[in-house]
Amino acid sequence: MYEHFAEAMLGICYRYTKSIKDAEDVLQEGFVKVFLSLKQYRCEGELGAWIRRIMVNTALNFLKRNRNYRDQMFFPQEYLHPVVSDDPVIKLQAKDLAGLIRQLPPGYQTIFNLHAIEGYSHVEIGELLGITDGTSRSQYARARALLISWLQKYSVDNKKENYGGK
Amino acid sequence: MAANEFEKNVKKAMDEFKLHPSEAVWQKVEERIQEKKKRRRILFFFIFSLVGLALAGYGIYNFSSKQITHQDTNKSENFSVKKNNSIKSTPVPHHEAIAIIKHDSIEKNTRHQGPGEFVIKTVENISLNKLPQFLKDGSNQKNVAGYTEKATMLNIIADTISINNPDNKTGQETRVAKKEKNKTAQKLKWGINVSMGSSTITEDRFSLKSSYVQADGFYSSANPFPGGSLNRYPPSTNKSAFAFKAGMVLKKDISRRSYVSIGLQYAYVGDRVKTAFTQNNIVGVNNFTGQSSYYSAIPQKTYTDRFHFIELLIFYDWRVTNNTNHFLSLGAGISPAWLIATNGLVYDTAAGGIYFHNKSSFTRTHINLMAGLSYHFDKGFEWSIGPQFYFDASKLMKNDFDKRKYFLYSGIDARMFIGKKKKK
Numbered sequence: 268m269y270e271h272f273a274e275a276m277l278g279i280c281y282r283y284t285k286s287i288k289d290a291e292d293v294l295q296e297g298f299v300k301v302f303l304s305l306k307q308y309r310c311e312g313e314l315g316a317w318i319r320r321i322m323v324n325t326a327l328n329f330l331k332r333n334r335n336y337r338d339q340m341f342f343p344q345e346y347l348h349p350v351v352s353d354d355p356v357i358k359l360q361a362k363d364l365a366g367l368i369r370q371l372p373p374g375y376q377t378i379f380n381l382h383a384i385e386g387y388s389h390v391e392i393g394e395l396l397g398i399t400d401g402t403s404r405s406q407y408a409r410a411r412a413l414l415i416s417w418l419q420k421y422s423v424d425n426k427k428e429n430y431g432g433k
Numbered sequence: 434m435a436a437n438e439f440e441k442n443v444k445k446a447m448d449e450f451k452l453h454p455s456e457a458v459w460q461k462v463e464e465r466i467q468e469k470k471k472r473r474r475i476l477f478f479f480i481f482s483l484v485g486l487a488l489a490g491y492g493i494y495n496f497s498s499k500q501i502t503h504q505d506t507n508k509s510e511n512f513s514v515k516k517n518n519s520i521k522s523t524p525v526p527h528h529e530a531i532a533i534i535k536h537d538s539i540e541k542n543t544r545h546q547g548p549g550e551f552v553i554k555t556v557e558n559i560s561l562n563k564l565p566q567f568l569k570d571g572s573n574q575k576n577v578a579g580y581t582e583k584a585t586m587l588n589i590i591a592d593t594i595s596i597n598n599p600d601n602k603t604g605q606e607t608r609v610a611k612k613e614k615n616k617t618a619q620k621l622k623w624g625i626n627v628s629m630g631s632s633t634i635t636e637d638r639f640s641l642k643s644s645y646v647q648a649d650g651f652y653s654s655a656n657p658f659p660g661g662s663l664n665r666y667p668p669s670t671n672k673s674a675f676a677f678k679a680g681m682v683l684k685k686d687i688s689r690r691s692y693v694s695i696g697l698q699y700a701y702v703g704d705r706v707k708t709a710f711t712q713n714n715i716v717g718v719n720n721f722t723g724q725s726s727y728y729s730a731i732p733q734k735t736y737t738d739r740f741h742f743i744e745l746l747i748f749y750d751w752r753v754t755n756n757t758n759h760f761l762s763l764g765a766g767i768s769p770a771w772l773i774a775t776n777g778l779v780y781d782t783a784a785g786g787i788y789f790h791n792k793s794s795f796t797r798t799h800i801n802l803m804a805g806l807s808y809h810f811d812k813g814f815e816w817s818i819g820p821q822f823y824f825d826a827s828k829l830m831k832n833d834f835d836k837r838k839y840f841l842y843s844g845i846d847a848r849m850f851i852g853k854k855k856k857k
Contacts, residue, residue, distance in 0.1 A: 269459055274451035281452055291458050298462045303469060361450040364443065383440045384447045415439070 269298060272315060276322045282365050282380050283326035285336075285373075297325040323385055327377070327395060336373045367417050375410030382407050467792075471773065474797070475743070478771040482697050482745045486683070489695045489747070622684045622850040624694075626746070628821060630844020632676035632702035634738075634837035639802075639824050666786030668835060669707040674737050676702040676842055682746060684850055689752075694848070696746040700770065702842055703739045706778060708788045728778065728788040736788070738777040740795075740840075744770040748803060750817075759810040768801040768823065780835040794835075799827045805846060814849050821846040 276297065280290040300321050308317055330336040368376060377396065381387040382403070387395070389403040396403070680698020687693055708728035728736065748766030775795060778788035805821030825840035 269462065273454050273458070277452040277454045278447070278450040282447065282450075287452075290452075291454055294454055295458050295461050295465070298458075299465045299469070302462070302466050361446045362452075364446050365450050368447075384444050386444075411439070 268301075268314075272318050273298070275315070276318060278365070279319060279322050280326055282368050282384070283323075283330065283377065285369060289329070289333075293322070293326045293329045296329065297322040300325060319385075323381070330373065330377060363421070367414060367421070370417070371410050371413060375406055375413065378403055378406045379410040379414065383411070474771070475773055478743055478773075482743070485745055486695055486697060620686050622815070624682045624684055624696075624815075624848050624850035626678070626680050626682045626694075626696055626698055626846065626848045628678040628844045628846040630676055630821075630842060631673040632840060632842040633673040633704045634671055634829060635839045635841050636836045638826065638839050640839070640841070668780040668786070668837075671704040671706050671738075671837055674703040674705050674739075676700070676844065678744070678842075678844070678846075680744070680746070682748075682848060682850075684848075691749065691751045694746065694748040694750065694766075696748075698744050698746060700742040700744050700842075701739065702742065702840055703737055703777075704837065705735050705737050706788065707734065708736045708778065709733045736778060739775060740772060740777060741774040742770040742772055742799070744768045744801070746803075750807065752809075759808070762807050762809060762817070764803070764805045764807060764821075766803040768803055770799040770801055772797045772799065779830065779832050780837075781832065782834050791832075794830060794832045796828055796831060799825050799829070799840070801825050801840070801842075807846070807848075814851065816847070816849050818845065818847045820844070 273294065277290060277294050280293040280297070281287065284290045284293060297318075301318050304321075308314065368379060371379060378392055381392050381395070382389065389400040389407070392398075392403040393400040678698050678700040680696050682694045682696030682698075684692055684694045746766060746768050748764055750762040750764040752760050752762045754760040772795060775792060776790070777792075777795060779791050779794040781787055781789065801823040803821060803823050805819055807817040807819035809815065809817045821844060823840070823842035828838045829840060830837055
């Protein structure tokens with residue numbers, strides 16, 4: 268089971284953390300929980316989805332516990348302003364995209380991961396992180412705008428590289 | 434739409450995103466799972482032991498209380514004999530005197546043997562003014578004697594409270610029972626138990642011999658490797674190793690000559706075998722598992738197998754000698770034990786004879802039978818010291834290739850009981 272799921276789960280942990288070491292710590296913690304609570308898995312949904320949920324919750328706990336992340340979780344509203352431009356993507360390697368997501372400030376990063384990738388609603392995110400759904404919405408909008416701006420920049424830089432810097 | 438498209442693309446890309454974790458992650462996961470399982474087991478064992486101790490303590494305490502109640506019942510029966518005669522109508526002013534009256538004549542606080550006499554036996558010290566008036570007054574002797582002759586040799590217990598006020602009888606008896614109960618509670622004593630000695634693992638149950646006493650050498654057995662010229666090393670002779678046990682005990686006297694101890698203790702036991710240095714090749718052993726690290730069974734250096742147990746003690750001591758201040762006692766008991774950790778090696782015939790680590794090859798739950806001799810003395814605290822033997826009645830090794838099966842522990846056991854010795 269570990270061999271089957273470890274790589275995908277490390278991909279998830281990687282998106283929530285800032286270093287590969289932290290990601291592996293979360294993965295390790297998550298798999299310990301998975302194996303110790305395997306009896307609680309009722310075979311109702313996909314095993315992968317169940318493990319994924321445990322990994323996400325473990326990652327969130329890790330962020331709350333770890334001061335480096337906790338202190339930077341949420342920015343004041345005026346810190347960043349959403350970019351209006353909305354140019355959807357952009358062919359990008361998955362690892363590069365994950366790398367860009369990891370460069371988001373921790374609060375944005377977490378909310379972006381939870382909403383855009385895991386599919387949590389803002390109300391659920393509010394409950395998970397102890398914030399209002401409005402805060403979740405606004406932080407998500409800023410995270411998204413920031414990411415798009417980086418993607419655009421990345422795209423331009425890539426084109427320059429491809430055409431010999433012209 | 435564009436917005437949704439962005440999220441879709443990101444989600445798709447991220448769902449496919451995978452990273453290969455380092456090897457250390459799985460090792461740590463495995464270690465932590467084992468550790469957590471071990472903690473759970475230890476916790477369960479402690480809870481089980483504490484519940485066992487509590488139940489045993491409650492049982493002993495209650496058993497003693499029943500004996501007291503039984504004695505009280507006997508007293509009440511005597512009392513009921515008395516209740517049927519006319520003495521109970523005699524006014525008696527005091528509340529704490531208990532007297533046994535036999536026939537014919539009365540003498541204060543004195544017991545006389547022989548017929549034709551009254552005997553007054555005070556159960557507790559009773560002053561004269563606590564005695565019923567008719568017992569104090571010599572002039573009434575005849576009347577009383579006259580009555581008692583008619584009473585025909587009945588034992589009479591006069592409880593002055595109950596005579597004056599029958600409703601108080603129960604209260605009085607309860608107080609007496611409570612006093613007795615307190616005395617019983619005082620008889621329960623906590624103590625510290627420490628034992629030091631040596632242990633080994635024997636081939637046969639209740640045997641004093643180590644296993645494979647003939648081994649410790651390179652020998653050419655029937656060649657296990659077809660076409661080859663390899664020989665197989667047999668399991669090493671195992672030798673005894675230092676061992677100790679320490680814990681707490683609760684002692685309860687159950688008769689004038691015997692007492693029971695119940696306790697919880699940590700035990701460190703082990704044995705020594707000879708192995709060669711570690712090999713880091715993968716080898717398949719006979720239980721079909723692969724071992725990536727093992728010791729060749731070539732007898733080059735001594736390896737100490739260490740085993741850590743938590744043990745529950747139930748021990749019975751019987752005083753052999755008559756002196757109660759310093760005496761010898763014989764004891765026997767049973768001790769369920771739980772293996773909590775070990776670095777023990779297991780022998781296997783694979784690869785020319787190897788030793789390897791495999792915790793699942795050891796039985797976790799053990800039952801020890803104990804026997805010992807103790808010398809008891811009083812030096813401020815009650816002490817007992819003497820030799821003690823633990824024979825493991827349950828197999829240690831699940832592996833059939835390793836003949837070391839039963840633990841044997843022998844050591845000097847010392848106990849110190851907290852609280853001064855009761856004056857006899």
